[in-house]
Each structure stands twice: as structure tokens, then as C-alpha cells.
Amino acid sequence: MGSSASSFAVRRRARLRELMLRPVTLFPIVALPVPLAIAGQAITGRAGPALAAGLLAPVGITAWRMQQATDQAEDAVMTEWGASHGLTFTDDLELPGDAPLLRAGDRRRAENGLFALGEVNEGLIVCHYIYTVESRGSKGRRRSDDRTFTVCHLKVRGTGWSALPRLRLHRRGSLDPHFGDRLQAALTPERLVQLESVEFNDAYKLFVSDNQDEVAVRAFFTPAAAVWLVEQAPPGFMFEMELNTLVAALPGRVRDPGLLDALLDSARRVANHIEQFHAYEETTVR
Amino acid sequence: MTSLYILIGAAVLIGVFLVLTYNGMIGARNRVDEAWAGIDVQLRRRHDLIPNLVETVKGYATHERELMKQVTEARTRAMGAQGPARSGPAESALGAVLGRLMAVAEAYPQLRANENFLALQQEISNTENQIAASRRIYNGNVQSYNTKIQVFPNSVVASTCSFEPRDYFELEEGAPEREPVAVSFG
Numbered sequence: 001m002g003s004s005a006s007s008f009a010v011r012r013r014a015r016l017r018e019l020m021l022r023p024v025t026l027f028p029i030v031a032l033p034v035p036l037a038i039a040g041q042a043i044t045g046r047a048g049p050a051l052a053a054g055l056l057a058p059v060g061i062t063a064w065r066m067q068q069a070t071d072q073a074e075d076a077v078m079t080e081w082g083a084s085h086g087l088t089f090t091d092d093l094e095l096p097g098d099a100p101l102l103r104a105g106d107r108r109r110a111e112n113g114l115f116a117l118g119e120v121n122e123g124l125i126v127c128h129y130i131y132t133v134e135s136r137g138s139k140g141r142r143r144s145d146d147r148t149f150t151v152c153h154l155k156v157r158g159t160g161w162s163a164l165p166r167l168r169l170h171r172r173g174s175l176d177p178h179f180g181d182r183l184q185a186a187l188t189p190e191r192l193v194q195l196e197s198v199e200f201n202d203a204y205k206l207f208v209s210d211n212q213d214e215v216a217v218r219a220f221f222t223p224a225a226a227v228w229l230v231e232q233a234p235p236g237f238m239f240e241m242e243l244n245t246l247v248a249a250l251p252g253r254v255r256d257p258g259l260l261d262a263l264l265d266s267a268r269r270v271a272n273h274i275e276q277f278h279a280y281e282e283t284t285v286r
Numbered sequence: 287m288t289s290l291y292i293l294i295g296a297a298v299l300i301g302v303f304l305v306l307t308y309n310g311m312i313g314a315r316n317r318v319d320e321a322w323a324g325i326d327v328q329l330r331r332r333h334d335l336i337p338n339l340v341e342t343v344k345g346y347a348t349h350e351r352e353l354m355k356q357v358t359e360a361r362t363r364a365m366g367a368q369g370p371a372r373s374g375p376a377e378s379a380l381g382a383v384l385g386r387l388m389a390v391a392e393a394y395p396q397l398r399a400n401e402n403f404l405a406l407q408q409e410i411s412n413t414e415n416q417i418a419a420s421r422r423i424y425n426g427n428v429q430s431y432n433t434k435i436q437v438f439p440n441s442v443v444a445s446t447c448s449f450e451p452r453d454y455f456e457l458e459e460g461a462p463e464r465e466p467v468a469v470s471f472g
Contacts, residue, residue: 196320197423198430223324223419 008077008255016069025065029058074112074255081257082114082126085264089114093127095153099240099247100168105131105147123155123245126264128253150254152267154246156274163216163281166242168207169229171251181205193217200226204238220277228269234262239270246271307443314431318452321424322370325455328417329364329377332410336361336384339406343387346397350390356383370424370455377417378458384410421455428452 033054040050093113248267367376435444
């Protein structure tokens with residue numbers, strides 16, 4: 001995972017070097033301060049402010065180039081990783097809002113989208129996903145907060161009937177004590193379920209619909225599944241299930257191919273488990 | 287007057303602490319019981335599978351009567367053992383003798399080709415995996431509960447209200463459920 005993690009860093013460094021050495025970048029950095037100072041002296045009679053602006057310009061140009069290098073390295077890593085998994089890259093992806101995470105916030109956008117063509121991975125999408133929450137501060141000033149995830153969107157087969165149509169399994173943050181759970185559940189049409197594992201309950205928050213039969217939830221989260229989620233799932237792993245859609249996610253922009261593999265593998269394991277669960281429930285009920 | 291307010295305030299704080307601590311211990315103890323019930327379900331499932339397995343093997347491996355007798359006796363002892371401290375050794379013994387039976391079955395090609403045997407073998411393997419996972423959960427809950435009742439000042443409340451430490455579900459070396467869990471989301 002270490003070498004694959006560095007592949008993004010190596011690409012970014014190489015790209016930044018190339019961008020910085022371009023004449024169109026170098027020229028303004030080297031030559032802008034002095035002409036600006038002279039122009040400032042001629043127009044306003046004071047060289048100081050114009051010289052300061054001229055000295056700040058290289059900082060702005062460097063920051064812009066660094067962002068460009070990051071974006072391009074990210075595109076390259078995602079394109080390459082997607083190609084190795086039979087996924088096609090697009091920067092113009094619209095995620096369907098078929099899971100709570102994909103409907104969250106006031107604005108949503110997807111970046112570095114990878115999608116599957118053909119029947120093998122039908123409905124599979126991997127992308128960086130950002131939703132924005134807008135709020136007003138105490139002085140009425142507008143504030144917007146971005147929440148960024150790397151998501152894996154899958155369609156689950158064979159879900160004509162389901163004892164467990166929707167659930168949300170989110171990671172509990174280190175500053176996320178249990179006493180907020182009831183409040184959070186009270187504010188939504190959902191109920192928090194605690195499994196028998198203390199470690200699981202400390203690591204995750206599991207929400208289901210208010211009218212959900214808890215026996216089905218416990219049948220779904222077998223002991224092996226609970227232990228796997230606590231001990232082997234990638235750090236920050238969470239998932240949501242709604243009808244035949246599964247959205248698995250990791251927090252932040254994952255650019256490490258090893259971690260992207262882990263996300264996809266984990267999502268497929270969960271999807272497989274959902275399919276087995278539905279098949280079992282259908283045979284036992286019908 | 288100020289001293290009275292301080293005293294009332296201190297009494298309220300102590301009362302809140304006692305209630306929260308007591309409720310926390312009850313919650314932790316219930317989680318331990320719940321986790322043990324989870325193990326118990328899996329153990330019963332394994333016990334229920336064994337007679338079918340023995341019957342299936344008996345039809346092919348006629349020379350293994352002694353081993354099958356050992357399996358049946360180990361199962362009876364395991365079913366009779368109550369609580370984690372007693373169930374641990376009994377289940378370890380049952381797991382070990384079951385492992386021997388599975389190994390012996392490998393020597394009978396016709397048995398290995400029997401669909402019923404293969405299904406039972408798979409089911410027992412899955413159950414052992416679930417037992418291993420349930421054991422991990424139970425021992426985690428016991429650790430959390432024991433810590434909760436042993437740290438100061440909780441230990442004062444625990445000893446006053448008779449909260450006793452719980453036993454871990456220990457399995458002996460070589461028991462299949464003691465092996466690392468092939469935990470999977472499935």
C-alpha cells in the first residue's frame with residue numbers, strides 16, 4: 001500500500017516540476033515584481049504596494065500550479081486504477097441520488113468518476129464525492145462546509161423482496177459519544193440499533209427505518225460480519241443500503257490504488273452478503 | 287446558606303454519578319449476557335449438526351466406530367457443560383475430535399463425494415467460523431465489563447451492588463474455533 005500511495009505523490013511531484021519549469025510559469029515569477037514596481041511608481045508615485053503585489057504573485061502562481069499538479073496526478077491515478085478494473089474515466093458524472101449519502105447536503109458533485117460498461121459490473125461507479133452544507137453564522141454570514149468521500153456505488157442483484165430494505169452504517173468519530181445517538185435518531189425517521197458487540201457499537205452507528213424488524217438486522221449482521229467490520233474493513237469504511245442500491249464509502253479523497261482496491265473489495269463483499277441474505281430470507285419466508 | 291447549597295450540589299452530583307455508573311454496569315453486563323447467548327446459539331447449531339454427520343460417516347467409514355463414539359461422547363459432555371468456564375474445555379475437546387473425524391473422512395473417497403457429507407462439512411465449518419467470531423465478541427464484551435467494574439471509583443459501586451467479574455470463553459490450543467477467524471462479510 002505504501003508504494004501505491006507514493007505513486008500519487010511521485011506523479012504530483014513530477015507534474016509540478018514540469019509545470020513550474022514552463023516559461024509561462026517561470027516568466028511571471030521572475031520578471032513580474034520589477035515591472036510592477038516601476039509601473040506602480042509611474043502611476044501612483046509609490047513603488048511599495050505594486051512591488052508587494054508583484055512579490056505575492058509568484059505565491060499565487062505556485063499555489064495554482066500545485067493545485068493543477070494535484071488534479072492532474074489524481075486524474076492519472078484514477079484513470080489508471082479504473083482501467084485496471086475495467087472502468088471508464090469521466091469528469092462529467094452525475095451520481096444517482098438513490099442512497100441517503102448521495103442526497104445529503106445542499107449541493108452535491110462528483111469528481112474523477114469511474115463507471116462500468118457492460119453487464120459484468122453493471123451499475124458500478126467509483127468516484128470522489130463532495131456534498132456541501134450551507135448554513136448561516138451568528139452574524140448572518142453564509143458559511144459552506146464541504147464533506148468529501150470516495151464512494152463505490154453498486155447495484156445488488158435479486159432483491160425483489162427484502163426483510164431489510166434500507167440501513168445506514170456509519171463510522172463513529174473519536175469525538176462522537178454515545179449520548180448523542182438518541183438525539184440523532186429522534187431527529188430522523190430512523191432508529192439506532194445496537195448489536196451485541198461493544199467494539200462494534202463503539203466503532204459504528206447503525207441506523208434502520210423506524211418500523212424495521214430488528215431480528216432481520218441481527219440476522220444480517222452475523223458475528224463474523226460484525227468482527228470483519230471492526231477488524232478488517234478499511235479505516236473509515238461505511239456503507240448504506242437502499243432497496244437494490246449499495247453505496248460504500250471512505251472519508252476523504254482516496255488516491256491510493258491499494259485503498260481503492262480495499263474499498264471496491266469491501267463493497268463487493270457487502271453486496272455479496274446482501275445477495276446471500278436476500279436469497280436466504282426469500283427461501284425461508286416463501 | 288452557601289455551605290448548604292454546596293452540600294446539596296455535591297449530593298446531586300454524587301447521586302447522578304451513582305445512577306450513571308450503575309446503569310452503565312447493568313448495560314455492560316447485559317451486553318455480556320447477550321454475547322454469551324450468541325455463542326450459545328452457534329454451539330447448539332453445531333451440536334445439532336453432529337448426529338447427522340455421524341450418521342453420514344457411519345455409512346461409509348465402518349472401521350471408525352471408536353472415533354464416532356468419541357464424537358458422540360464429546361458432544362454429550364459439551365451439551366451438558368454450562369457457562370463459559372465449563373463450556374470452554376468441553377467445546378475444545380469436541381472441536382478436536384470433530385477435526386479428527388473430518389481428517390479421517392478424507393481417506394474415504396466415496397464419503398468425500400457424498401453431497402450430504404459435503405454440505406454438512408461446509409455447514410460445520412461455517413458454524414465454527416461463527417463460533418470463533420461470537421467468541422471474539424463475547425471476550426471483548428467481558429473485557430469491557432470487567433474493566434468497568436474494576437476501575438475506581440466504579441469498583442465501590444460494583445462491590446456494593448454485587449457486580450462480579452465474568453469469565454472469558456477460553457478454548458484450548460488446537461481447537462478449530464481458536465484459530466484466527468476467517469472473518470468475512472458473509
